[in-house]
Amino acid sequence: xxxxxxxxxxxxxxxxxxxxxxxxxxxxxxxxxxxxxxxxxxxxxxxxxxxxxxxxxxxxxxxxxxxxxxxxxxxxxxxxxxxxxxxxxxxxxxxxxxxxxxxxxxxxxxxxxxxxxxxxxxxxxxxxxxxxxxxxxxxxxxxxxxxxxxxxxxxxxxxxxxxxxxxxxxxxxxxxxxxxxxxxxxxxxxxxxxxxxxxxxxxxxxxxxxxxxxxxxxxxxxxxxxxxxxxxxxxxxxxxxxxxxxxxxxxxxxxxxxxxxxxxxxxxxxxxxxxxxxxxxxxxxxxxxxxxxxxxxxxxxxxxxxxxxxxxxxxxxxxxxxxxxxxxxxxxxxxxxxxxxxxxxxxxxxxxxxxxxxxxxxxxxxxxxxxxxxxxxxxxxxxxxxxxxxxxxxxxxxxxxxxxxxx
Amino acid sequence: xxxxxxxxxxxxxxxxxxxxxxxxxxxxxxxxxxxxxxxxxxxxxxxxxxxxxxxxxxxxxxxxxxxxxxxxxxxxxxxxxxxxxxxxxxxxxxxxxxxxxxxxxxxxxxxxxxxxxxxxxxxxxxxxxxxxxxxxxxxxxxxxxxxxxxxxxxxxxxxxxxxxxxxxxxxxxxxxxxxxxxxxxxxxxxxxxxxxxxxxxxxxxxxxxxxxxxxxxxxxxxxxxxxxxxxxxxxxxxxxxxxxxxxxxxxxxxxxxxxxxxxxxxxxxxxxxxxxxxxxxxxxxxxxxxxxxxxxxxxxxxxxxxxxxxxxxxxxxxxxxxxxxxxxxxxxxxxxxxxxxxxxxxxxxxxxxxxxxxxxxxxxxxxxxxxxxxxxxxxxxxxxxxxxxxxxxxxxxxxxxxxxxxx
Numbered sequence: 001x002x003x004x005x006x007x008x009x010x011x012x013x014x015x016x017x018x019x020x021x022x023x024x025x026x027x028x029x030x031x032x033x034x035x036x037x038x039x040x041x042x043x044x045x046x047x048x049x050x051x052x053x054x055x056x057x058x059x060x061x062x063x064x065x066x067x068x069x070x071x072x073x074x075x076x077x078x079x080x081x082x083x084x085x086x087x088x089x090x091x092x093x094x095x096x097x098x099x100x101x102x103x104x105x106x107x108x109x110x111x112x113x114x115x116x117x118x119x120x121x122x123x124x125x126x127x128x129x130x131x132x133x134x135x136x137x138x139x140x141x142x143x144x145x146x147x148x149x150x151x152x153x154x155x156x157x158x159x160x161x162x163x164x165x166x167x168x169x170x171x172x173x174x175x176x177x178x179x180x181x182x183x184x185x186x187x188x189x190x191x192x193x194x195x196x197x198x199x200x201x202x203x204x205x206x207x208x209x210x211x212x213x214x215x216x217x218x219x220x221x222x223x224x225x226x227x228x229x230x231x232x233x234x235x236x237x238x239x240x241x242x243x244x245x246x247x248x249x250x251x252x253x254x255x256x257x258x259x260x261x262x263x264x265x266x267x268x269x270x271x272x273x274x275x276x277x278x279x280x281x282x283x284x285x286x287x288x289x290x291x292x293x294x295x296x297x298x299x300x301x302x303x304x305x306x307x308x309x310x311x312x313x314x315x316x317x318x319x320x321x322x323x324x325x326x327x328x329x330x331x332x333x334x335x336x337x338x339x340x341x342x343x344x345x346x347x348x349x350x351x352x353x354x355x356x357x358x359x360x361x362x363x364x365x366x367x368x369x370x371x372x373x374x375x376x377x378x379x380x381x382x383x384x385x386x387x388x389x390x391x392x393x394x395x396x397x398x399x400x401x402x403x404x405x406x407x
Numbered sequence: 408x409x410x411x412x413x414x415x416x417x418x419x420x421x422x423x424x425x426x427x428x429x430x431x432x433x434x435x436x437x438x439x440x441x442x443x444x445x446x447x448x449x450x451x452x453x454x455x456x457x458x459x460x461x462x463x464x465x466x467x468x469x470x471x472x473x474x475x476x477x478x479x480x481x482x483x484x485x486x487x488x489x490x491x492x493x494x495x496x497x498x499x500x501x502x503x504x505x506x507x508x509x510x511x512x513x514x515x516x517x518x519x520x521x522x523x524x525x526x527x528x529x530x531x532x533x534x535x536x537x538x539x540x541x542x543x544x545x546x547x548x549x550x551x552x553x554x555x556x557x558x559x560x561x562x563x564x565x566x567x568x569x570x571x572x573x574x575x576x577x578x579x580x581x582x583x584x585x586x587x588x589x590x591x592x593x594x595x596x597x598x599x600x601x602x603x604x605x606x607x608x609x610x611x612x613x614x615x616x617x618x619x620x621x622x623x624x625x626x627x628x629x630x631x632x633x634x635x636x637x638x639x640x641x642x643x644x645x646x647x648x649x650x651x652x653x654x655x656x657x658x659x660x661x662x663x664x665x666x667x668x669x670x671x672x673x674x675x676x677x678x679x680x681x682x683x684x685x686x687x688x689x690x691x692x693x694x695x696x697x698x699x700x701x702x703x704x705x706x707x708x709x710x711x712x713x714x715x716x717x718x719x720x721x722x723x724x725x726x727x728x729x730x731x732x733x734x735x736x737x738x739x740x741x742x743x744x745x746x747x748x749x750x751x752x753x754x755x756x757x758x759x760x761x762x763x764x765x766x767x768x769x770x771x772x773x774x775x776x777x778x779x780x781x782x783x784x785x786x787x788x789x790x791x792x793x794x795x796x797x798x799x800x801x802x803x804x805x806x807x808x809x810x811x812x813x814x
Contacts (some may be wrong), residue, residue, distance in 0.1 A: 057737030057745045087733045087745065089762030122730020123763055226716045309633045309716070310809055317810030323529020326494045330464030338464045338494065355496030356530055395810075399803050402717055403724030 007276040007284050007372060007392070008159040014146040014177040015164055017198045019043030019240030022149040023141040027134025029082035029120065029127070035152040037131075038079040039138035040196070041107070043240045048074035048115070049209035051216045053233035059086035060093045061116050064100075065234055068112045072205025074238055075109040077196060078135065079153045080118040081181075083126050091125035098128055102135050117194050117234050119181065120155050150179040153194055156401060157181050161273040167201070167262035169255030172245035174201035178266050180235075182225075182274040195220070195235040195270055201259060202241035203248040210251070211260050212237045212267075219267035222299060222389040224306045225278040226398070237263070275390045280397025283315055285374045285390065292385030297334045301378065302389035304332035312394035318369040320362060322350050329378060340381030345369065347377075414683040414691050414779060414799070415566040421553040421584040422571055424605040426450030426647030429556040430548040434541025436489035436527065436534070442559040444538075445486040446545035447603070448514070450647045455481035455522070456616035458623045460640035466493035467500045468523050471507075472641055475519045479612025481645055482516040484603060485542065486560045487525040488588075490533050498532035505535055509542050524601050524641050526588065527562050557586040560601055563808060564588050568680040572669035574608075576662030579652035581608035585673050587642075589632075589681040602627070602642040602677055608666060609648035610655040617658070618667050619644045619674075626674035629706060629796040631713045632685040633805070644670070682797045687804025690722055692781045692797065699792030704741045708785065709796035711739035719801035725776040727769060729757050736785060747788030752776065754784075 020042060024035040050069035052062050068074075078099055085092045096118075100111040107114075118126055144152075150160035165176045180195035197212075212235070220235060241247070248256050276284055287305050292298035305311055308328040314321035322343045329336050339354035346368040349357055368374065374393075427449060431442040457476035459469050475481075485506055492499045503525075507518040514521075525533060551559075557567035572583045587602035604619075619642070627642060648654075655663050683691055694712050699705035712718055715735040721728040729750045736743050746761035753775040756764055775781065781800075 055734065055737035056743050057733045057748065084730075087730060087748075087758065087762060089746065089760070091762065121728075122733055123758065125762075309805070313806055313809035316806070319810070321528075323491075323494060326464045326529055327462065330462035336463050339496065341464065341494075351494065351530065353496070355494060355498065355532075394806065396803050396806050398716070399720055399723070399801065399806060402720035403726070403802075 003158065005158045005277050005281055007281055009273060009276060011147045011150065011160045011162055012164060014162050015175040017175055017177050017240065018200045018242030019046065020198045020238065021143050022146065023138045024144045024148055024152040025134050025137035025141055027080065027130045029080060029130060032082070035148070036081040037134040037138055038149050038152045039135065040077040040149070042074050042076060042238055043242060044075065045241055046074045047072060047203055047205040047208050047239040047241070048236060049205060049212040050234060050236045051212055057087060059084060059118065060096050061085060061118050062234060064096060065115055065117070065236070068115060069236070071112055073113050074115055075107050075113040076103050077115045077236065077238070078103060079194060080126060080131065081153055081155055082120040083118055083124055084120045084122050085118040085126040086122045088123065088125040095126035095128050095131055099131055099135055102132060106139050115236060119153070119194055146177060146179060153179065153181045155181065156279060157277050159277060161270065161277065163266045163269040163273070165262040165266040167255065167258040169201060169245035169248060169259060172243055174199055174243040174245055174259065176262055176266050178270055180270040180274060182277070194233070197237040197263070197266060199237070199239045200241070200243035201239050201248065202243065202245050203239045203259070207248055207250060207256070208237055208239055211263050214260065215263045215267040218264060219271040222387065223271045223275050224303055224389070224391050225275065272390060275392050278392035279401045280395040280399070281392030282395050283372055283374050283393040285315060285376060285392060286388060287391070288375070288377045288388045289380070290377070290386045291380040291382055293335045293383045294385040295387055298385040298387035299389065300334050301329055301332045301336070301380070302387050304328045305376070305378065306389050306391035309394055312391065315369065315374055316393035316395045318366070320345055320350065320365045320369055325376065325378065335382060336380055337382060342379040342381065344377040346375050410565065412565045412684050412688055414688055416680060416683060418554045418557065418567045418569055419571060421569050422582040424582055424584050424647065425607045425649030426453060427605045427645065428550050429553065430545050431551050431555055431559040432541050432545035432548055434487065434537045436487060436537060439489070442555070443488040444541040444545055445556050445559045446542065447484040447556070449482050449484070449645055450649060451482065452648050453481045454479060454610055454612040454615050454646040454648070455643060456612060456619040457641060457643045458619060464494060466491060466525065467503050468492060468525050469641060471503060472522055472524070472643070475522060476643070478519055480520050481522055482514050482520040483510050484522045484643065484645070485510060486601060487533060487538065488560055488562055489527040490525055490531055491527045491529050492525040492533040493529045495530065495532040502533035502535050502538055506538055506542055509539060513546050522643060526560070526601055553584060553586060560586065560588045562588065563686060564684050566684060568677065568684065570673045570676040570680070572673040574662065574665040574669035576608060576652035576655060576666060579650055581606055581650040581652055581666065583669055583673050585677055587677040587681060589684070601640070604644040604673060606644070606646045607648070607650035608646050608655065609650065609652050610646045610666070614655055614657060614663070615644055615646055618670050621667065622670045622674040625671060626678040629794065630678045630682050631710055631796070631798050632682065679797060682799050685799035686808045687802040687806070688799030689802050690779055690781050690800040692722060692783060692799060693795060694798070695782070695784045695795045696787070697784070697793045698787040698789055700742045700790045701792040702794055705792040705794035706796065708736055708739045708741050708743070708787070709794050711735045712783070712785065713796050713798035716801055719798065722776065722781055723800035723802045725773070727752055727757065727772045727776055732783065732785065742789060743787055744789060749786040749788065751784040753782050
């Protein structure tokens with residue numbers, strides 16, 4: 001790992017989740033001295049839901065994961081770090097099949113109940129011998145902590161990322177614990193990164209999928225680091241049912257709203273952690289768009305701002321260059337009226353009705369921009385659509401990390 | 408100006424164009440010691456055509472220019488450098504009206520025959536007193552060279568950019584001379600930057616517009632520096648008719664094809680010069696996409712690659728990280744089949760049919776990537792659609808230039 005992000009957060013205390021046992025091992029996918037294979041065993045009867053990258057050049061892992069998630073049942077998760085196994089054709093497929101068969105034989109379950117993710121360089125088939133030895137080592141390893149698992153799924157991440165939440169369902173408290181990795185090749189409009197959410201709640205696969213998709217739309221689909229969309233992005237939610245709550249099967253069931261709120265909360269915090277580890281990030285940026293013609297239009301405008309290299313470099317330079325925000329609104333391809341547009345930093349309006357405010361005092365804005373947490377607001381003045389998106393600034397660090405990642 | 412781009416080209420010898428007289432002056436829009444106001448007088452009877460930014464937050468200059476270009480007749484061009492006058496509301500509009508009235512009174516023409524462009528920081532109204540004095544100085548100045556005019560329209564440009572072409576129409580040789588500025592906030596899907604093409608050809612405004620739009624589609628709309636779309640982008644073509652060729656009024660007229668070819672050629676060379684002055688650029692990148700379902704689909708895929716920060720930083724790092732090209736193809740939102748995709752650097756295929764080629768030897772690819780002119784090819788294997796797009800790499804220089812541009 002390189003230097004820890006200045007925006008890092010300490011790894012939180014995560015609850016144990018009944019029916020979930022994480023283990024890690026060294027497959028040595030790269031020549032590094034660290035664990036790089038994570039194995040999570042799940043109790044029989046575990047429900048699963050997933051959201052996956054929309055990149056059409058996705059990996060075998062994503063293709064198989066999408067198929068298996070539709071089955072609704074999971075017994076294990078294997079995550080390989082250091083090699084994404086994407087764009088590796090039949091050789092990549094053979095490696096994933098081998099891992100699934102090896103774990104399925106050990107657990108006595110179907111291969112489709114074993115979920116595999118891989119992350120790292122694209123285009124190099126996952127070495128089958130290393131995968132086999134790594135999986136064997138993990139199957140016999142002692143259980144590990146959530147923090148160890150979070151460290152093991154990371155690649156260019158500079159800190160381990162996790163979050164927890166809980167909810168009351170029918171008088172029973174259910175727990176959620178989650179880990180995530182991601183730092184670059186982070187773009188919206190899909191589930192980004194590798195994220196795993198574990199809960200002891202009893203919930204049907206169909207409802208879990210419905211809730212995860214909804215939470216994703218408000219969290220992972222509202223962040224961006226560099227506008228680039230990974231070929232491997234996956235977020236999976238596993239529910240073991242061990243908490244003993246009355247089975248949730250519909251949003252009308254008592255406690256479903258509470259569980260959705262907990263899931264939203266955990267997904268949003270995970271999404272923020274990914275942005276906080278954005279490659280080269282020095283500032284965390286929240287962009288709130290209001291007054292758009294619809295929520296979706298607001299989200300697109302927010303992401304146009306969040307993906308603008310000129311906006312991101314201006315904020316890196318602590319420059320209140322709101323003209324670049326105007327530019328980014330105008331290029332979004334969404335309805336906007338220049339002469340109704342208003343822009344603020346924190347709570348200080350700098351432009352309204354299409355021009356700079358008369359009394360504009362740059363001092364408080366400049367002070368806000370010197371901080372680590374930047375808030376930018378745009379009001380379109382057209383309707384009730386609103387969205388909040390999150391990104392980081394674009395710095396020399398991003399260039400340094402990515403100009404020689406593979407070498 | 409900062410250090411000259413390593414990809415710079417010397418300013419070429421440009422022909423004088425009968426009926427076109429450029430002059431420059433100091434309006435002192437910023438506190439700098441250089442000319443920043445360009446005035447080009449055009450003979451009576453000059454046809455005009457224009458293509459403009461599609462950014463919906465465009466400047467007054469763009470709004471008025473679009474209206475005036477529809478009129479088809481031009482007598483003068485004024486370009487202000489250092490202040491884009493965009494997002495300045497009624498104050499910005501007043502400044503442009505004042506400039507048009509001042510020039511129109513001098514020439515005895517209509518205000519709508521005076522074309523005004525402004526480039527520089529967004530959000531600060533163009534100071535009317537400086538504009539008035541600058542225009543007055545330019546009206547009485549000695550004619551200048553094309554190179555002086557090209558220097559004067561520049562802002563973050565590191566070298567003056569121009570190109571020429573000629574064509575034979577009905578036995579008469581017509582000349583074209585053009586200047587352009589642009590370095591950042593350069594994105595496709597529209598005419599980008601400020602570019603001006605002057606010719607002594609006799610051609611109707613309607614045909615000139617048709618030809619310019621066609622040329623734009625294959626040149627300016629196929630380049631990108633940073634995916635950001637300026638609020639002020641404008642390309643104007645002026646035809647004085649002084650060459651004495653038979654008037655061109657239709658693509659069926661003799662010589663129309665030759666003139667279109669000359670216009671295509673000059674637009675493509677201007678577009679390349681802008682990329683060569685891309686902020687922080689160290690490498691010029693040509694991306695050829697073939698086998699797409701349509702030409703437009705190929706262009707979109709090419710631009711998805713050209714706008715990917717991860718592809719651009721990899722090339723900056725001279726890293727043949729073709730996996731990032733796969734990613735960028737997959738996120739383009741266009742038809743693609745991972746298992747038919749092939750990728751090459753220069754003429755060396757590195758991946759075919761969805762995986763790395765068996766005999767892949769990285770040495771010649773690595774050698775190619777050490778050069779300044781990089782060629783990248785992608786074949787989708789789906790159809791006959793093709794496009795070529797151009798961009799530059801993403802380097803520390805881009806961050807340095809843009810993190811403190813305004814301050």
